[in-house]
Amino acid sequence: MIQKLLIIAFISLPTVLQSANYQYTPNSQPILLIYNSNTLAPGIAPVYSSNGTTLAFGSSEDQSPDGAILPYETGDYYLLRIKSHDALTLLENSIPYVIIGQTVIVKATPEQAESLSRHGWGLTRLSPVDKAAQTIPDYSIPRITDADTSIANLISVITPQSSGQIIAALSSIATRYSYAQGCRQAEQYIFDEFDSLHLATSFFAYQYNNVTMRDVIGQLSGITHPESIIVVCGHLDCTSETPNQRAPGAEDNGTGTAAVMEAARALSGHRTDLTVRFVAFSGEEQGLIGSSYYASYLQGLGEKIVAVINVDMVGYSGLYEQDMHIFSDPGSYSLGALGAEILSTYTTLDSVPHYGSSPEYGSDHYSFAIRGYPSIFFIDAWDGFDWYPYYHTVADTLGNLNLEQQASITRAVAAMAATLARFQTNTGPSYLPGDANGSGDVTGLDVVFLVRYFKGMGPTPNPILSGDANGSCTTTGLDITYLVRYFKGIGPAPLYGNCR
Structure with a gap:
């Protein structure tokens, strides 16, 4: 049981409810402060x-005219949406908390926070942040009115069947709980898929809770602005009532992970002005741990992130079929x-902007x-709407999903990434891979x-990459072996690599 702490009363903020009083103990760690929005100081x-x-x-x-929230030395601050105030009976005399609307703010250990998340949704660990310096003066978000035929062709490779295969593969792993070995298996599966597309593939490893x-x-x-980055992301981990044994996570978030992977497949081998980075995060169910570490790392490097497209739970349709919330x-x-x-132009889905x-x-x-x-954030339901x-x-399994809907939002994500990254519709490779003699055919x-x-x-060979049959972006003796295997019917067809 956690020792009780004093919570400063918020007389001027009637929207804030609070638990019983706790004893306040000063500490040198950053503490969470509450402000009336009208009193927020610059910086x-x-x-x-x-x-x-x-x-x-x-x-x-x-520093705050309105007081401190749970300045307790042990644990981290977390936000969580609660299903009902009745759920807070679980917290009385156990974990200090404050309520603002439907959001509960707690100070807890990782284990306590994850236990609480069973009674709500959207667990988010809070930490001090600084605003990133954005220096991309030559870029503005485009607007569209009509479909680009080249982009429509690009995304046509994404089907319910192709997305469904990925979701099936992910949910067949016994559990993708972040602490479980199954999550490491899923990470490797996604790595191998990215690598097979000849993307520049890597792990971002971090330590959390040992x-x-x-x-x-x-x-x-x-090609033109490789320093400017579009991030397409979703979390690969999942949880359940028994996360160490079984957590299939088909909807949450096999659907979002499949969207990221399918968008990567659609764009791979093509040229864009800006860089597109496809990321599958672990640690999301523990409070957005993997993305928090990664975003902080990119900020420290001074990377220019033009846009982030996050996809989380996009395969379920209930009474409000074929809609998609955008935050x-x-x-x-x-x-x-x-x-x-993008949704209205390239899909039949209805958008619900927030x-x-x-x-x-x-x-x-x-x-x-x-x-x-x-x-921005795509999700198929929100706060009572088809949750x-x-x-x-x-029971979060493939059979519950509308794969047509999932494939539609995946095509939209791919189209959005292509639009933002300035997909080069008329400047693709000027050669046929494997056509070393320039005859126009591979023989x-x-x-x-x-x-x-x-x-x-x-x-x-002219150009030299016309001899690159295996997509390695170099022409070597291995391309001869690749072509021989292809002609014998025991190897794949020649392919474009991610060559720059």
Whole structure:
């Protein structure tokens, strides 16, 4: 049981409810402060705002005219949406908390916070942040009115069957709980899929609660502005009532992970002006841990994040079929508007835009939005509108899903990434992979041409990458072996690599 602490009374803020009083103990760690939004001083970086109340970190309660929230030395601060105030009986005399509307703020250990998340949704760990410096003067969010035929063709490869195969593969792993070995298996599966697309693939590893977890990254580097980055992301981990034994996580978030992976497949091998980075996060169900660490890391590097598209739970349709909620904040309103335009242009889905006064917590876009990066969030239900009945249960399986809807939002995500990254519709590779002799077709004569080239008896392929049959972005003797296997019917067809 946690020792009781004093919570400073919020007489001027009637929207704030509170638990019993607790004894306040000063400490040197940053503490969460409460402000009336009208009293927020310049330079304060809010981590949450609602109904005129803002939360931000500081070193002393004297910094806030309205007081400190749970300045307790043990544990972290978390936000969580509660199903009902009745659920708070579980907290009395156990964990200190404050309520603002439907949001409960607690100071707890990782284990306590995760236990509480069974009685609500959107668990988010809070930490002090600074706004990222954005220096991309030559970029503005585009607007669209008509479909681009090239982009429509690009996204046509995404089908309910192809997305369904990924969701089935992910949910067949016994559990993708972040602490479980099954999550490491899922991370490797996604890594291998990104790698097979010839993306620049890597792990972002971090330690949390004595466990090494990994975000998975696949990157398509831009041609003109490789330093400017579009992030397409979703979380790969999941949970349930028995997370260590069984957590299939088909909807939450196999559907979002599949959307990221399918968007990567659609864009791979093509050229874009800007870089597109596909990321699958772990640690989301523990409070957005993987995305928080990663966003902080990118901020430290000074990376230029143009836009973040987060996809979380997009395969369930209930009474309000074929709708998709889009969340944005003041720093991403234009990005949210583009998301709605993309949905209406490239799909038959209805959009439900939410233009919030601050970043919506509860999914991985928050880790970027709170740092000032333009970020939006796609989800198929919200706060009573078709909320998924099998959320965080062992019954979250593939059979509950509408794969047509999931494929539609995936096509929209891919189209949005292509639009933002300035997909080069007329400047694709000017060669056919494997066509070393430039005849316009790939035949056995190309094998002869390459053999003569490597023996120094024949000319160089023009361009040199026309001899690159295996997509390695170099022309080597391995391409001869690749072509021979292809012609014998025991290997795949020649393919374009992610060559720049």
